[in-house]
Amino acid sequence: MKKRAALLPIAALLCTAFAAHAEPRHPAWSRSANLYEVNLRQYSQDGTLKAFAASLPRLKTMGVDIVWLMPIYPIGQKDRKGTLGSYYAVRDYSAVNPDYGTMDDLKAMVKQAHALGMHVILDWVGGHTAWDHPWVEQHQDWYKKNDKGEITFVTFKNEAGGIEEWTDVAGLDYDNKDLRKAMIAAMSFWVKEAGVDGFRCDAAGQAPTDFWNEARAQLDKIKPVFMLAEANLPEHHDKAFDASYDWPLNEIMKKIAKGEAGAAELRAYVANPPKAFPRDAYRLEFTNNHDINSWQGADKDLYGPAFGAMAVLSYTLPGIPLVYNGQEARLDKKLAFFEKDPIDWKTYELEGFYAGLNALKKENPALWNGTAGGAVQMLEVGNDKLFAFKRQQGANTVRVIVNPTNQVQKYKLAGDDGPAMMKPWRWRIIVPQ
Numbered sequence: 001m002k003k004r005a006a007l008l009p010i011a012a013l014l015c016t017a018f019a020a021h022a023e024p025r026h027p028a029w030s031r032s033a034n035l036y037e038v039n040l041r042q043y044s045q046d047g048t049l050k051a052f053a054a055s056l057p058r059l060k061t062m063g064v065d066i067v068w069l070m071p072i073y074p075i076g077q078k079d080r081k082g083t084l085g086s087y088y089a090v091r092d093y094s095a096v097n098p099d100y101g102t103m104d105d106l107k108a109m110v111k112q113a114h115a116l117g118m119h120v121i122l123d124w125v126g127g128h129t130a131w132d133h134p135w136v137e138q139h140q141d142w143y144k145k146n147d148k149g150e151i152t153f154v155t156f157k158n159e160a161g162g163i164e165e166w167t168d169v170a171g172l173d174y175d176n177k178d179l180r181k182a183m184i185a186a187m188s189f190w191v192k193e194a195g196v197d198g199f200r201c202d203a204a205g206q207a208p209t210d211f212w213n214e215a216r217a218q219l220d221k222i223k224p225v226f227m228l229a230e231a232n233l234p235e236h237h238d239k240a241f242d243a244s245y246d247w248p249l250n251e252i253m254k255k256i257a258k259g260e261a262g263a264a265e266l267r268a269y270v271a272n273p274p275k276a277f278p279r280d281a282y283r284l285e286f287t288n289n290h291d292i293n294s295w296q297g298a299d300k301d302l303y304g305p306a307f308g309a310m311a312v313l314s315y316t317l318p319g320i321p322l323v324y325n326g327q328e329a330r331l332d333k334k335l336a337f338f339e340k341d342p343i344d345w346k347t348y349e350l351e352g353f354y355a356g357l358n359a360l361k362k363e364n365p366a367l368w369n370g371t372a373g374g375a376v377q378m379l380e381v382g383n384d385k386l387f388a389f390k391r392q393q394g395a396n397t398v399r400v401i402v403n404p405t406n407q408v409q410k411y412k413l414a415g416d417d418g419p420a421m422m423k424p425w426r427w428r429i430i431v432p433q
Contacts, residue, residue: 026242026280027197027224029119031372032362033065034315035228035322039290040070040100041084042335043325045342049101053109060116062328062351063358066226067113068200070290071123072100076130079168082338087123088202089130089168093186103194110195119197121226122190126183127206128154128169135182136170142179144171156206174208184215191222198226204241205231212240228284234277243282243320248274250286253313256404257306263387263404270317270376270389280370285319287311288327294337299327308353309402309425315357316391316400316429318376320369328354364431366391366398374398381411386422388413399430 036059044051049072059067071087074097080089084099096103110120129135135142136151146152154166172179190196198219204212212229216239219225229241236244252269255261277283286292287310288299299307315321324331326343328351335341361367366374374391381388381401386409390399403409403422412419413430422428 025239026282026370027226030066030226030242030282030320030369032365032368033119033320034063034358034361035066035068035284035320036064037068037289037322037324038070039325039335040072041087041340042342047099047340047342049096049105049109053105053112056109056112056116056118058351060118062355063362064323065118065358065362066197067118067120068228068322069120069122071125071202072096072106073125074098076132076168078131080338081168082336084338084340086168086338088125088128088166090125091130091133093129093183094189106194114195119226120195121198121200121228122196123202124187124199125202126172126211127203128166128171130168131170133170139179139182142172142176142182144173154206156203171206174211180211180214183211184218187215187219188222191219191225197223198228198242200228200230201241202230204229204236204244205233209233209235209238209240212236213238216240232275234275234281237278237281243284244277246283246285246319249283249313249317249319250292253287253306253310254302257303257310259406261404263385263402266313266387266404267378270378279375282369283319284322285314285317286322286324287314288324288331289322290324290335290337293324293331294334297334298332299330300332305406305425306404309404309427311353311357312400312427312429313387313402315361316367316398317389318369318373318391321357321361323354360398360429360431364396364398365393366396368393379413381413382419383409383411385409386411397432400427402427 038052040052041047071090073093074091074095075085076089076091096106113120140151143151151170154169154171156164158164174180187199216227227241229236229244231244232247249269252261252265296302303310328348329345330349331343374393376389376391379388379390379399385405386401386403388401390397403424403426406424408424409422410419411422
């Protein structure tokens with residue numbers, strides 16, 4: 001076993017009993033939870049469920065709560081991109097990709113995760129299928145058509161305003177009630193047969209919100225599930241989803257690392273976000289994920305020395321934090337999306353760092369998710385280049401000061417004897433004992 005070192009100390013932790021005032025919709029186990037995204041193809045040289053399952057005890061020690069598996073389904077051959085194709089070009093909604101293993105392998109992995117006190121969610125691709133999915137021939141009325149009446153590939157405007165074209169998949173038409181029934185049945189299959197605990201719904205805006213509302217209601221009849229939307233829509237939180245992507249905050253983080261933003265932008269975002277989400281909505285906070293890594297870059301490329309500070313913000317600001325597989329080993333390359341390109345696990349250099357952040361969140365109700373956690377209150381430290389705030393829930397208070405600049409900054413926090421200095425890209429977390 002290679003040496004695993006805790007790189008960056010976090011803070012003293014406070015263990016406090018707390019009765020969460022949760023709404024019934026959120027699973028109770030999600031209130032203090034974090035997520036860990038698994039790219040099975042690249043996780044190991046084998047790229048299988050069995051190979052990944054061997055890592056579950058390590059992830060438990062790291063404090064992981066929810067394991068999110070990227071799509072595990074068979075991938076389409078027709079119009080496939082690259083050698084292995086996109087995980088999101090699904091050929092069969094009710095099978096495991098043989099490259100990853102079998103249904104029994106998945107069941108065993110889920111059972112092992114549950115025994116460790118962890119939960120498992122599957123990546124669900126509800127907006128489109130592969131061109132060789134049987135539905136394309138059997139149910140052509142379930143698909144969107146162009147002006148000529150032909151089934152068409154997916155095109156849409158992304159969060160940044162650009163137009164994307166996914167030529168390897170055919171778009172589904174949710175005006176068709178039979179499609180809705182079939183899709184909910186397929187999702188229910190995995191909850192019933194494999195025991196999974198919910199779904200991360202890819203490009204959730206490609207299906208209407210009322211469909212997701214219906215799907216959530218039906219899934220919750222099987223057991224309470226956790227639902228994450230790859231979207232940034234407040235309406236998704238009315239009934240369907242527990243969590244959604246906080247892309248705007250991630251964009252600010254990347255700008256901070258480039259010197260194009262700072263504490264002022266963070267304060268403005270917290271005080272006046274571009275969209276008003278319910279107080280109990282979980283916002284997914286991240287420095288990286290499979291899309292960012294493959295198409296934009298690794299942490300060293302996007303954040304450089306600012307990475308640690310941005311990771312701390314993703315854990316201490318309101319939201320549910322995400323770690324992408326390999327970040328704990330300081331993943332330093334883009335993982336190919338359509339080819340085999342395994343992670344180099346090296347020394348697990350940041351495993352202790354993430355274990356500390358996971359423990360900090362779990363043991364401090366002020367940092368819990370939604371209304372179970374405390375709202376952000378800005379702190380005055382005598383230096384507007386620093387971002388300082390506190391969150392409080394009951395008797396538990398966590399104060400955070402982050403230096404989002406490449407220069408040493410002076411500050412004074414109430415209760416300190418005198419001014420202190422904070423090095424570039426560093427932070428201070430205070431949890432009163």
